[in-house]
Amino acid sequence: GGDDGGSAAPPAGAPATTPAGTVTVLAAASLTESFETLAGQLEDEYPDLEIVYSFGPSSGLVEQVLAGAPADVLATADTSTMDDAVAGGVVDGEPVIFARNTLALAVPAGNPDNVTGLADLANEDLRVAICEPQVPCGGAAQRLLDAAGVTAAPDTLTTDVKEAASLVALGEADAALIYVTDAAAEGDAVEIIEVADAVVNEYPVAVLADAPNPEGARAVVDAITGEPGRTVLAEAGFLEP
Amino acid sequence: MSRRTADLRVPAALLIPAALGVAILVLPMAGLVARAPWGDLPSILASDEVLTALRLSLVTATVSTGVALVCGVPVAWLLARTALPGRSVLRGLVTVPLVLPPVVGGVALLMVFGRRGLVGAWLYDTFGVSLPFTTEAVVLAQVFVAMPFLIVAVEGALRTADRRYDDVAATLGATPWTTFRRVTLPAVAPGVLAGAVLCWARALGEFGATVTFAGSFPGTTRTLPLEAYVAINAGDSDVAIVLSLLMIAVSVTILVGLRDRWIGASQ
Amino acid sequence: MSRRTADLRVPAALLIPAALGVAILVLPMAGLVARAPWGDLPSILASDEVLTALRLSLVTATVSTGVALVCGVPVAWLLARTALPGRSVLRGLVTVPLVLPPVVGGVALLMVFGRRGLVGAWLYDTFGVSLPFTTEAVVLAQVFVAMPFLIVAVEGALRTADRRYDDVAATLGATPWTTFRRVTLPAVAPGVLAGAVLCWARALGEFGATVTFAGSFPGTTRTLPLEAYVAINAGDSDVAIVLSLLMIAVSVTILVGLRDRWIGASQ
Amino acid sequence: MSLSADLAFRRGDLDLRVALDVAPGAVVALLGPNGAGKSTTLELLAGILPLDDGRVELDGVTLDDPAGGVHVRPRDRRVGMVVQDYLLFPKMSVLENVAFGLRSRGLPRDRARAEAREWLGRMGLDGYERRRPGELSGGQAQRVALARALIVEPRLLLLDEPLAALDAGTRPAVRAELRRHLAGYAGCTLVVTHDPLEAMVLGDRVVVLEGGRVVQQGAPAEVARRPRTDYVARLVGLNLLTGTASGRTAELPSGAVVALAHEARGPVHIAFPPVAVTLSPRRPEGSARNAWPLVIADLEAHGDLVRVTADGAVPVLADVTPLAVADLGLEPGGQVWASVKATEISVYPA
Amino acid sequence: MSLSADLAFRRGDLDLRVALDVAPGAVVALLGPNGAGKSTTLELLAGILPLDDGRVELDGVTLDDPAGGVHVRPRDRRVGMVVQDYLLFPKMSVLENVAFGLRSRGLPRDRARAEAREWLGRMGLDGYERRRPGELSGGQAQRVALARALIVEPRLLLLDEPLAALDAGTRPAVRAELRRHLAGYAGCTLVVTHDPLEAMVLGDRVVVLEGGRVVQQGAPAEVARRPRTDYVARLVGLNLLTGTASGRTAELPSGAVVALAHEARGPVHIAFPPVAVTLSPRRPEGSARNAWPLVIADLEAHGDLVRVTADGAVPVLADVTPLAVADLGLEPGGQVWASVKATEISVYPA
Numbered sequence A: 001g002g003d004d005g006g007s008a009a010p011p012a013g014a015p016a017t018t019p020a021g022t023v024t025v026l027a028a029a030s031l032t033e034s035f036e037t038l039a040g041q042l043e044d045e046y047p048d049l050e051i052v053y054s055f056g057p058s059s060g061l062v063e064q065v066l067a068g069a070p071a072d073v074l075a076t077a078d079t080s081t082m083d084d085a086v087a088g089g090v091v092d093g094e095p096v097i098f099a100r101n102t103l104a105l106a107v108p109a110g111n112p113d114n115v116t117g118l119a120d121l122a123n124e125d126l127r128v129a130i131c132e133p134q135v136p137c138g139g140a141a142q143r144l145l146d147a148a149g150v151t152a153a154p155d156t157l158t159t160d161v162k163e164a165a166s167l168v169a170l171g172e173a174d175a176a177l178i179y180v181t182d183a184a185a186e187g188d189a190v191e192i193i194e195v196a197d198a199v200v201n202e203y204p205v206a207v208l209a210d211a212p213n214p215e216g217a218r219a220v221v222d223a224i225t226g227e228p229g230r231t232v233l234a235e236a237g238f239l240e241p
Numbered sequence B, C: 001m002s003r004r005t006a007d008l009r010v011p012a013a014l015l016i017p018a019a020l021g022v023a024i025l026v027l028p029m030a031g032l033v034a035r036a037p038w039g040d041l042p043s044i045l046a047s048d049e050v051l052t053a054l055r056l057s058l059v060t061a062t063v064s065t066g067v068a069l070v071c072g073v074p075v076a077w078l079l080a081r082t083a084l085p086g087r088s089v090l091r092g093l094v095t096v097p098l099v100l101p102p103v104v105g106g107v108a109l110l111m112v113f114g115r116r117g118l119v120g121a122w123l124y125d126t127f128g129v130s131l132p133f134t135t136e137a138v139v140l141a142q143v144f145v146a147m148p149f150l151i152v153a154v155e156g157a158l159r160t161a162d163r164r165y166d167d168v169a170a171t172l173g174a175t176p177w178t179t180f181r182r183v184t185l186p187a188v189a190p191g192v193l194a195g196a197v198l199c200w201a202r203a204l205g206e207f208g209a210t211v212t213f214a215g216s217f218p219g220t221t222r223t224l225p226l227e228a229y230v231a232i233n234a235g236d237s238d239v240a241i242v243l244s245l246l247m248i249a250v251s252v253t254i255l256v257g258l259r260d261r262w263i264g265a266s267q
Numbered sequence D, E: 001m002s003l004s005a006d007l008a009f010r011r012g013d014l015d016l017r018v019a020l021d022v023a024p025g026a027v028v029a030l031l032g033p034n035g036a037g038k039s040t041t042l043e044l045l046a047g048i049l050p051l052d053d054g055r056v057e058l059d060g061v062t063l064d065d066p067a068g069g070v071h072v073r074p075r076d077r078r079v080g081m082v083v084q085d086y087l088l089f090p091k092m093s094v095l096e097n098v099a100f101g102l103r104s105r106g107l108p109r110d111r112a113r114a115e116a117r118e119w120l121g122r123m124g125l126d127g128y129e130r131r132r133p134g135e136l137s138g139g140q141a142q143r144v145a146l147a148r149a150l151i152v153e154p155r156l157l158l159l160d161e162p163l164a165a166l167d168a169g170t171r172p173a174v175r176a177e178l179r180r181h182l183a184g185y186a187g188c189t190l191v192v193t194h195d196p197l198e199a200m201v202l203g204d205r206v207v208v209l210e211g212g213r214v215v216q217q218g219a220p221a222e223v224a225r226r227p228r229t230d231y232v233a234r235l236v237g238l239n240l241l242t243g244t245a246s247g248r249t250a251e252l253p254s255g256a257v258v259a260l261a262h263e264a265r266g267p268v269h270i271a272f273p274p275v276a277v278t279l280s281p282r283r284p285e286g287s288a289r290n291a292w293p294l295v296i297a298d299l300e301a302h303g304d305l306v307r308v309t310a311d312g313a314v315p316v317l318a319d320v321t322p323l324a325v326a327d328l329g330l331e332p333g334g335q336v337w338a339s340v341k342a343t344e345i346s347v348y349p350a
């Protein structure tokens, strides 16, 4: 249980001390690498602090919080899922945007089909993967394509940006619109073609209303939104808010 | 034996765990029903996308079950009835897709049947055929994920059945194929049916391997679970719940109808 | 019958589809093996996280199978052997978790057993117990998802078995419980074993319902499939493949060993 | 403990209506052709099949009464049953099979096993305790089934051809064991058998079933002497004719006339043994007043004698010596005269 | 078509070593106590069980030769088999069961069914074509199994107690049908039976198995007259003693001496029928030179006679009339003298 952290925390309203106890963070899966680095740093700084992460799809995390999960912090990959949490009254205060992500045109290593820009996505002969319009990366892709006046001819609408990324990495898709961070995570298997005016996606974080350890939670949120977070996130390809 | 006297009193030692088991399985569904946005139901269900996805789901799951029956029952028979060397390892391998996280399964399928995969590259170069992103790929993904259920269930049934009937058929001059078709298979029909139900249901609910290997395109590869997953990822769990209830309703109707007819006929 | 003469020649009508079936199931694994980063293997496998997740996976899958056996076999018996009214609807309901996309299943579990859920609220208010995000929740999610496999397989076996043995036991004065325990159950042991294998494997590979209902906490709820998911999301698909191969290796070893022992003992 | 049963049951073509009364401790031998409903009768009494109508009372307690909604479950009836195909529990050892009933009634394992061991000994199966049923020969399996049923001292014992698979050496021993057991047994017993000798040895009373109905019953000797149906006649090895008597003659439906030794009137059965039939190539001139021309249908060696089946207005079976067969040149299709002395014929009302 | 088999096989306690030669068209009746290995012998010949050693040749073709690595599969042997528990295919109708073998050999469905229908008729099962095996009585099922085996005209016919479940009325008819069929049949037949009459009627030759070995074989009449083992003696209803003869007497292992009618030397068998035994309360004074004091072990009604089992230095079975039982006051445990005339005794080398 996540309850044990509560007893170690100072009583609410007490003067701020060094954060201690266990802080449970529910975070979108795409934040895995960055947040684990960040946790290491924080725990070095505050020896009494222990950060426990549960990574999962944003929507599932929100369901958990709505069902009364004894967690302290919620970080999602888009604002709409966070809005559901706010509407459910489980968030303490206003969520804060701590990172943004941009889309990039990804092609397999070596760019075998000589993709040059967004216009190639309309090519029927290319195998194109784009995110489903209803999910965050898909919405962003739609806006980007609309702005560029391109009618894409996708062969698959992936439900998760990771799928599009791995399709490119395996050479099954000739081109895909994916987040820069996901493209970066695929390493050498994927090449990025820069796109102008890539629309962004925002990552909000919030302390939860029923947080067993609000002190610690606030310290963690501060770290995410502050300098330490910015550095780590930037390394993974995220943009500043 | 429709006429045999049924002992209606059931021992508590069985009834109590059974009730617990039913509760675990049925209560969550009650939760879904309670949570469903009944007002929005008609509009969600009547949408073209949903109907297309439903049709695709039913067609692919049924075709996959057919393929699994044709290929899987013989595999079960090999495992249960022959002295094949390395049989127990084969049995283990055949069970593997059960434990493989479906997404990894999809990746594995891509690596073999994808355009650059072991078999896929050859198919592509020779015939110009590429499996991913086609309805065939959906079927292949479903077969991969669901056939093991059929195999294991049928093998269990074959082991329960009396082998001596096969011997008798052999002395009457029947080839192994005739024996299989006319003696062995009818004897294990309930087991095959059970396996087919498992397989069909698993194929209908299949998501991970499909989305990775076949992609998700309306009309060709987007089945109902994919539709539901999209809704969840878009933060629209209400729609996901409605779609799930739809799948439940359809499959329960089909399974109940089918089983009652089958069981009725075989008694 | 270890000594009976085995007819090693297998009819082509069975061999060809069987070979196809085996190819569909085994080739993708070959793909995984081909792709695996064999050099990094030792370091990945030796990491604390992986070992923790492995232990957690094995423990929860085994406990879940135990629970499913205790609760599921009686349910199968009810469905196959009693004249329960509404039996075919119950059979349909019990099969539902098979078609439910696992993530939706997780949502449904939250709605019932979550701290604000139908049953969960009562549990929390009365006993101060909250299920989600505990190892118990992992087990519950796995039971929900995997028990139907056991039930369907065991019901199939029960229908194949000869009911007259039960009658004989009754005339000898055996209670239904004794009959069940000493006559019925041994007769369908292969079917129960098959069902347990399916159930265990499905529980081991379970991901969607677990991540939603139990979360993904290292040490308490992050099983191997969740670990693989985390790896994929961290851009580490190699790790995910290694983890999958680990699951395959473990489960094949256990299943092969267990079945050979069981089958050896029961002959 | 007495049994009083009135059974009505339909299944497929079978329309069974049987009334049975068995006195305490009595053994009834149930005879009848294949498909007569013998096994069905036992299953009804065991409570495995439900009565359509009627009533079963054992020792004053109503076990079945469909009209009154009474149906006692098989396990509460304390019946012991041996079925035609044994149905030994395949996953239990022979010893566990036999001990099963005692264990089910709550006896501790050791005592149940000791007693089962004793019963196996009586059945000549020492040393077979640890075998599985699949490792037994047919006759061994049948003896295990018998021991499994007898050991529980049921109030009603239902045995369906319990000795059919036993070899000629074991059968008398097991039959004697069974007879000994039944003699000291207070419950009622029904034994189905196709062996007339077995019926006579084991049964206090014989009940013959045909087509779901009781066609004859009585003491074994009575049934053996005065068969009432062709089946019973063949069973006890007599020729049986049915006709209408008036004085010293009886007319058969075929028009043939049979001379009788005593006066009789009305419908009668006419019985005589095959050895009483004399065959001759021409119409006999002797004192036998009954002589009919017949055609030989079949010859079959039969111990020291040959059984001749002959058809005609008065179809008969005749037992003759092999010598006679050679002398008379008997062969299927040949003509022959059969004669029977009136004094060899027994006549009783039909 | 002739069969020549030399079988060696071990399973559990059974150590089977049997050599069999069956002439073309001949019928061998296989007799023996339960567990002797009769069913095992048939399964070996059918190819269902593998020989440990030896050789099976049918019509000059080697079917089994483990040393040479030859094993012809059951389906290529053209054997027909009726097993003790029938094993009718449960999901097929009776007609389909019988037609199965013909269909398997490629006959078109209609012809196979027509022929099956004919065979069912011969077995007295008209009208049962569409039943499932589960809806048959025991005897009906056995007749279907017999028809299923006979219809394929196998080269080797293996029948395991094919008539055991038949009622007394049907049995002679089915036995006659079987005999007729076998008479016009070129293949070899082995029939397992526990019924001595059946063995005599059906078998051209009798082979007796005990404990996995052939203990006696020969023409039925020869075996019936000169039994060589207790089992055979009981089977044919004779008393059998074994002793060492020197001149007109033979000494038994128990020390008792038997007077013989003719000279004999060396180890001999001594046989006499139970009816030849006279029982008397005191030592008889008549011409019977063989008289032994015995204790009565058992009495059993037996047709018109009572069979008395008596133990002592010379254990015997005696058949006496019920009147004699009453006169002599015979009862188990009572003392009695048994006497046999030397002329009633047959003696032959052991």
Ligand SMILES: Nc1ncnc2c1ncn2[C@@H]1O[C@H](COP(=O)(O)OP(=O)(O)OP(=O)(O)O)[C@@H](O)[C@H]1O
Pocket (backbone or CB within 6 Å): D011, D012, D013, D014, D032, D033, D034, D035, D036, D037, D038, D039, D040, D041, D084, E134, E135, E136, E137, E138, E139, E140, E165, E167
């Ligand atoms: N399940 C069934 N459905 C329809 N008819 C059945 C069923 N079971 C048995 N019968 C028929 O009922 C009749 C009586 O069967 P039963 O088994 O009682 O005969 P039986 O007297 O025991 O004969 P046998 O001496 O051959 O064992 C038979 O004609 C049989 O075919």
Ligand SMILES: Nc1ncnc2c1ncn2[C@@H]1O[C@H](COP(=O)(O)OP(=O)(O)OP(=O)(O)O)[C@@H](O)[C@H]1O
Pocket (backbone or CB within 6 Å): D134, D135, D136, D137, D138, D139, D140, D165, D167, E011, E012, E013, E014, E032, E033, E034, E035, E036, E037, E038, E039, E040, E041, E084
């Ligand atoms: N699977 C087995 N394993 C071990 N022993 C077996 C097995 N099957 C049969 N036996 C034994 O082998 C012996 C011969 O069996 P078989 O069935 O050949 O006897 P049978 O002569 O047909 O007897 P019956 O007249 O009782 O049918 C028996 O003692 C039996 O217990």
Ligand SMILES: [Mg+2]
Pocket (backbone or CB within 6 Å): D038, D039, D040, D084, D160, E137, E138, E139
């Ligand atoms: Mg019967």
Ligand SMILES: [Mg+2]
Pocket (backbone or CB within 6 Å): D137, D138, D139, E038, E039, E040, E084, E160
């Ligand atoms: Mg046998």
